[in-house]
Amino acid sequence: MIAYLEGQILLSGANLIVLKTSSGVGYAVHVSTQIAEKATPEEFLTLHIYTNVREDDLSLYGFENIEEKELFIMLIKTSGVGPKLGLAVLSVLSPRQIIDAVHMSSTESFSQVPGIGKKTAAKLCLDLKDQLKRHPISGIDSGLGTSSETGSTLAGMEIDAVFSALKNLGYSEKEILAVLREAGSPDLPFELRLKKALSLLTPLR
Secondary structure (H helix, E strand, O other), X not given: OOOEEEEEEEEEEOOEEEEEOOOOOEEEEEOOHHHHHXXXXXXXXXXXXXXXXXXXXXXXXXXXXXXHHHHHHHHOOOOOOOHHHHHHHHHHOOHXXXXXHHHOOOHHHHOXXXXXXXXXXXXXXXXXXXXXXXXXXXXXXXXOOOOOOOHHHHHHHHHHHHHHHHHHOOOOHHHHHHHHOOOXXXXXXXXXXXXXXXXXXXXXX
C-alpha cells in the first residue's frame, strides 16, 4: 500500500496530478481542488497518500498533511460517501470548516458539496461527531471533547451558545460559521463573543 509520495509534478488537471518520483515512475493522484489549482509543472510536491483498492481499480488520493488524510478516511467511512465524494467535501470545505460543521450539526455546510443531499449531510454530521470523539485528529482542535468538562469541551459549549443565539436572530448556518472563528477567543465571555460575531455579520447583509 502506498502511503506517501514525493516528486516532481509532470501534469496537473481537474483534481488530478501526475507525480514523478526519483525512481522515474509517474503516479496519477487524485487531489482536492485547492491542491490542483496550486500545482505547477516541474514543481516538487510531497503528498500523504490514501490507496483505494477495489477489484477493478486501484486509485491514489493525495493530501498535503496527515490531518487531511485522517479526516478523509473518516469521511469515507460514512455510508454512501466514497473516495471521490470525500475528496469533493475537502475541495469545498477546509478541515477546520468540516470540524465546525460537525460540532454545530450544520447539514447546510455539507449540502454545499455537489452530490451531497440532506440525508447524507445529516449522516456525516452524526458519524463524524462520533468518530472525532473517539479519535480526535491531532493538529485540529475539534472542540468535541469527552463527557468530562475539559477546556476544549467548555470552549465547544461556549461556541454552541453563540451559534444558537445567532441562529435565533435569523442568521443562516453558512453566515454564522463564516465568522464564528473570528469572533475572539473561546475563553471570552458569551456576551463579548456574541457582540463580536454580530459586528462581523452586520456588514455582510
